[in-house]
Amino acid sequence: MNNFTYHNPVKIVFGKETIKKLSTLIPKEAKVLMLYGGGSIKRNGVFDQVMAALKNYTVHEFSGIEANPEYETLMKAAELVKKEGIDFLLSVGGGSVLDGTKFVAAAVKYTEGDPWDLLDKKPKIKVKEALPIGSVLTLAATGSEMNGFSVISRRERGEKLAFGSHLLFPVFSILDPETTYTLPESQTANGVIDAFVHVMEQYLTYDVNAPLQDRQSEAVLKVLIEEGPKALGNPNDYDVRANLMWCATHALNGNISCGVPQDWATHMIGHEITAEYGLDHAQSLAVVMPVLIDNRKANKKEKFTHYARRVWHIIKDGDEAYAEGMEKTVDFFKQIGMKTKLHEYNIDKTGFENIANRLDARGIKLGEHQDIGKKEILEILNACY
Amino acid sequence: MNNFTYHNPVKIVFGKETIKKLSTLIPKEAKVLMLYGGGSIKRNGVFDQVMAALKNYTVHEFSGIEANPEYETLMKAAELVKKEGIDFLLSVGGGSVLDGTKFVAAAVKYTEGDPWDLLDKKPKIKVKEALPIGSVLTLAATGSEMNGFSVISRRERGEKLAFGSHLLFPVFSILDPETTYTLPESQTANGVIDAFVHVMEQYLTYDVNAPLQDRQSEAVLKVLIEEGPKALGNPNDYDVRANLMWCATHALNGNISCGVPQDWATHMIGHEITAEYGLDHAQSLAVVMPVLIDNRKANKKEKFTHYARRVWHIIKDGDEAYAEGMEKTVDFFKQIGMKTKLHEYNIDKTGFENIANRLDARGIKLGEHQDIGKKEILEILNACY
Numbered sequence: 001m002n003n004f005t006y007h008n009p010v011k012i013v014f015g016k017e018t019i020k021k022l023s024t025l026i027p028k029e030a031k032v033l034m035l036y037g038g039g040s041i042k043r044n045g046v047f048d049q050v051m052a053a054l055k056n057y058t059v060h061e062f063s064g065i066e067a068n069p070e071y072e073t074l075m076k077a078a079e080l081v082k083k084e085g086i087d088f089l090l091s092v093g094g095g096s097v098l099d100g101t102k103f104v105a106a107a108v109k110y111t112e113g114d115p116w117d118l119l120d121k122k123p124k125i126k127v128k129e130a131l132p133i134g135s136v137l138t139l140a141a142t143g144s145e146m147n148g149f150s151v152i153s154r155r156e157r158g159e160k161l162a163f164g165s166h167l168l169f170p171v172f173s174i175l176d177p178e179t180t181y182t183l184p185e186s187q188t189a190n191g192v193i194d195a196f197v198h199v200m201e202q203y204l205t206y207d208v209n210a211p212l213q214d215r216q217s218e219a220v221l222k223v224l225i226e227e228g229p230k231a232l233g234n235p236n237d238y239d240v241r242a243n244l245m246w247c248a249t250h251a252l253n254g255n256i257s258c259g260v261p262q263d264w265a266t267h268m269i270g271h272e273i274t275a276e277y278g279l280d281h282a283q284s285l286a287v288v289m290p291v292l293i294d295n296r297k298a299n300k301k302e303k304f305t306h307y308a309r310r311v312w313h314i315i316k317d318g319d320e321a322y323a324e325g326m327e328k329t330v331d332f333f334k335q336i337g338m339k340t341k342l343h344e345y346n347i348d349k350t351g352f353e354n355i356a357n358r359l360d361a362r363g364i365k366l367g368e369h370q371d372i373g374k375k376e377i378l379e380i381l382n383a384c385y
Numbered sequence: 386m387n388n389f390t391y392h393n394p395v396k397i398v399f400g401k402e403t404i405k406k407l408s409t410l411i412p413k414e415a416k417v418l419m420l421y422g423g424g425s426i427k428r429n430g431v432f433d434q435v436m437a438a439l440k441n442y443t444v445h446e447f448s449g450i451e452a453n454p455e456y457e458t459l460m461k462a463a464e465l466v467k468k469e470g471i472d473f474l475l476s477v478g479g480g481s482v483l484d485g486t487k488f489v490a491a492a493v494k495y496t497e498g499d500p501w502d503l504l505d506k507k508p509k510i511k512v513k514e515a516l517p518i519g520s521v522l523t524l525a526a527t528g529s530e531m532n533g534f535s536v537i538s539r540r541e542r543g544e545k546l547a548f549g550s551h552l553l554f555p556v557f558s559i560l561d562p563e564t565t566y567t568l569p570e571s572q573t574a575n576g577v578i579d580a581f582v583h584v585m586e587q588y589l590t591y592d593v594n595a596p597l598q599d600r601q602s603e604a605v606l607k608v609l610i611e612e613g614p615k616a617l618g619n620p621n622d623y624d625v626r627a628n629l630m631w632c633a634t635h636a637l638n639g640n641i642s643c644g645v646p647q648d649w650a651t652h653m654i655g656h657e658i659t660a661e662y663g664l665d666h667a668q669s670l671a672v673v674m675p676v677l678i679d680n681r682k683a684n685k686k687e688k689f690t691h692y693a694r695r696v697w698h699i700i701k702d703g704d705e706a707y708a709e710g711m712e713k714t715v716d717f718f719k720q721i722g723m724k725t726k727l728h729e730y731n732i733d734k735t736g737f738e739n740i741a742n743r744l745d746a747r748g749i750k751l752g753e754h755q756d757i758g759k760k761e762i763l764e765i766l767n768a769c770y
Contacts, residue, residue, distance in 0.1 A: 001627040003400025008393070014644065015388025209624040211611065212631050215604030223597045239594040242386040246597050246643070255640075258631070259399065 069100030095142025127165035141191030143252025145173035190282035265366035454485030480527025512550035526576030528637025575667035
């Protein structure tokens with residue numbers, strides 16, 4: 001096992017009718033900005049629940065945060081925060097709204113230049129100050145509710161970049177599984193894939209003799225495989241929704257990555273596919289992950305065979321176990337409605353060179369062995385097609 | 386799944402040569418009291434490592450904290466804290482030293498009466514203030530390094546009682562597995578049992594459709610079963626020690642109990658056996674747990690059979706699976722050197738009535754269904770003999 005530091009101070013308030021606890025979680029004197037997306041929270045009653053819980057607060061609103069939250073939009077929110085003297089940000093929505101809120105929290109305190117610096121400067125600029133954030137989560141997917149990471153897009157430049165800080169952990173996150181009943185099937189499926197691939201990025205590398213972390217990762221994968229399809233068939237099953245929600249949080253709260261190597265190449269390439277072609281985040285992951293593992297088979301075969309045995313109960317050996325594990329994985333993605341090849345999205349290959357160039361320009365190779373460069377990225381993209 | 390709140394702000398610093406990070410974790414201006422036990426940390430070099438790391442601090446020492454830390458001893462430490470104006474407590478040792486340190490942290494700030502009130506008053510008195518605590522852990526067992534619980538003994542009264550508060554979470558815990566190489570075999574085995582039973586108290590109740598928590602519990606149990614015996618045969622195997630240490634932390638950091646019922650009757654009865662007869666904490670648990678499950682078989686059979694299947698891979702059904710699961714569990718306890726019956730400790734049964742009376746006098750029944758009263762406690766104690 002490798003050395004590690006683990007520190008996750010997010011307070012999770014989980015369960016039915018927990019939105020009403022907001023008034024016990026936000027300081028009484030706070031001037032709150034509520035940030036949300038396109039209005040689904042108005043249709044499903046979450047907006048009204050939040051407003052009822054905050055009836056004794058000064059609350060401003062900022063709506064219209066997109067999936068793949070956009071720099072331009074968020075800078076408008078940051079303006080509003082400054083203008084109104086807001087001192088607490090409440091994200092109400094899924095991971096995109098929360099990632100956007102994290103950017104706003106840091107942007108309003110960054111006075112040295114354009115807040116985009118926090119994402120694209122090399123070496124990384126550290127977040128030194130941020131507004132406190134609370135979260136009411138309405139989608140089980142990104143894990144953003146229990147970590148300090150954020151991914152922001154800047155369409156004008158075709159960029160989608162990540163940043164993170166301990167100052168961007170939400171103070172609290174309210175997870176009421178009932179808020180996810182009304183999600184479109186495709187978003188439920190996206191969430192399952194997002195959580196699944198988060199686990200794989202931290203698990204599917206190489207063995208460092210960390211059996212607890214392995215088994216904890218396998219626990220999340222197994223439950224996603226068991227519960228994911230149930231949510232599609234029966235969207236109002238509370239326990240299924242609760243189990244998926246808790247899985248997604250555990251997939252990226254830092255626990256399963258303690259003391260083990262991490263990959264994240266699927267995410268790096270996936271982000272660029274989204275930036276280039278507009279695929280949903282999870283759609284890009286479902287296409288890239290199996291192909292990337294195959295491309296890196298020499299290094300990943302041992303752990304993938306272990307995964308095939310543990311997660312899919314495949315009792316064959318070597319190449320046979322590998323092949324059957326891969327087949328089961330891709331079948332699972334298809335079972336919950338994901339496409340697994342880029343050509344199914346009716347896009348052409350003309351953007352592949354852009355993607356590889358953008359990643360190459362950052363000057364780092366990808367993967368747990370840092371052995372995925374421009375050549376391998378193009379191989380992977382072509383095999384994804 | 387039941388509703389829950391999870392909030393664990395302890396910073397874990399895990400790995401080789403991490404004690405030297407102390408000076409980055411304790412505020413520069415702090416006046417530190419280092420609390421420790423009987424001196425094993427002087428023999429194994431941990432004392433010197435801590436002192437070297439704290440060379441620029443004002444450090445006072447308090448030694449002599451016992452296994453089952455004692456009220457009388459800790460009140461002397463509290464006196465020293467007040468006299469010297471200490472403002473940071475550093476526990477260097479196992480769970481007993483850390484539990485004792487937590488008591489001192491609360492005791493020095495409790496001005497309304499005898500600090501023992503915090504343990505024995507009904508209804509429970511809330512800890513309102515406490516000194517900050519840091520921990521250098523030298524034993525994988527209690528999980529105290531990542532929770533706010535503490536168990537203190539008061540021999541003159543034959544009492545061993547628990548208390549807890551969010552204010553008693555350590556600010557940080559340093560876990561260097563190498564500090565556990567020199568433990569006597571019996572203490573290593575005690576630690577494995579302590580962690581194992583902690584998991585069972587939170588897992589072996591009844592099903593509430595929380596498959597992630599179940600699998601996370603099973604993960605800890607499986608790794609304890611695999612790694613525990615290895616530590617006895619090869620005490621200086623770093624990875625084995627690291628895996629056990631991380632398991633013990635996960636057994637009681639609040640994660641696996643999220644949204645599920647909890648038992649803790651084995652601990653309540655075990656504490657009284659220790660108070661009455663002086664058995665080690667883990668020795669009492671190894672005797673009580675299997676008997677208590679048998680006594681509550683009507684309620685626990687379903688989950689125990691699930692455990693037998695998942696953890697011991699028993700493919701039989703019903704009573705056969707139950708019986709074989711129980712046999713495997715007790716065999717595992719014996720394999721790592723635990724006695725599993727009270728008569729093996731050369732004690733007589735004369736204290737059983739005292740134990741049952743003391744528990745009965747607290748006016749609450751034990752177990753996840755609160756159905757273990759005086760009659761059942763006596764049944765269990767007799768069956769433990």
